[in-house]
Amino acid sequence: MEDDSLHDDVLSQLEALQLTPERPLIVSDADEVIFAFVRGLEAYLLDNGHFMDLKSFAMRGNIRATETGEAVSAEAVKALINGYFAERTEQIEPVDGAAEALAALSERAQILVLSNTPLDCREARRRALVKHGMDYPLVANIGRKGGAMAYLAARQSAPMFFLDDIPHNISSVARAAGSVTRLHFIADHRLRDMLGAAEDADARIDDWPGARQFIEQRLAAEGF
Ligand SMILES: [Mg+2]
Incomplete structure (x- = not known):
């Protein structure tokens, strides 16, 4: 059995978020997507x-x-x-282009960082995001990410996007929140060559200008 359930310590963080259901939501992983x-x-x-x-x-x-x-x-x-x-x-250093792309995307979408950062490192990660020009809310997830994404998808009406490097997270989101557009993104040049596109991803894009363009095109096509 795949476990896509939502941990109580993650639920409490999700409940504290202030999101606008009618505004698109981009949920990005941190490690190997925003941070190297x-x-x-x-x-x-x-x-x-x-x-x-x-x-x-x-x-x-x-x-x-x-x-x-x-x-x-x-x-x-x-x-x-x-x-x-x-x-x-x-x-940990940010991935090239992450801050610029997210800043551009934040003009038309909400940004949320969903990272399996250990809970006691959450504040350090928040400081790193702010330091590098990415002052977006952070949820420290536990386990696979489908549970958190299902919680969010149930409350959003506008399009949602999810970026992660790990195929089992992408599959978890596909199972639990199938309406979310899923991008498989691996920042490290060596790692990206070791893995094909995750089977449950809608797209495989390994750089931020490309991810930005993909998301902007999807949003435009849906009238956002
Ligand atoms: Mg990661």
Whole structure:
């Protein structure tokens, strides 16, 4: 069973949002869409006795100990990624063109960042968004994203868009909120070549000028 349910800690954040149902809504992931997650992680790993050996679109199996060259366990990967978020969330660099494209899109749509940022790093991520000219609301999601998108879709009448790098999030949104237009977006040039378009995506676009153009054309076609 795929779990597209909505966590209580996510529901409370969604309930606090002030959205306008008649205005289009663009919901963007953060890591590998707005922020260069993997590039920052590589630097963190090097500072902490590990390195990334990017052989597939996954963290597991690709993080190795510098000393032995051995891939570390799933638990160690998790601990390293948690450490990365705890120490560096605010320092992760934005993806090229993200702020400019979102600023342009915000003239005709609402913007929401829906990111699986650990809850205790939420404020650091908000500060990073503001620092880089992206002062948009942020919801720290837990698990797959279909539940949150279903909540939003039930309250929106204008078109909705969803951007994410991870195919299982796109599939989750397709199942739970099928009316949402889904863009598969992978910022990192190496990672994007390792993965085809997610099967449940409406489009695969890996750069912000392209995503902006796609969304603007869709909105214009629907009279927005
Ligand atoms: Mg992501």
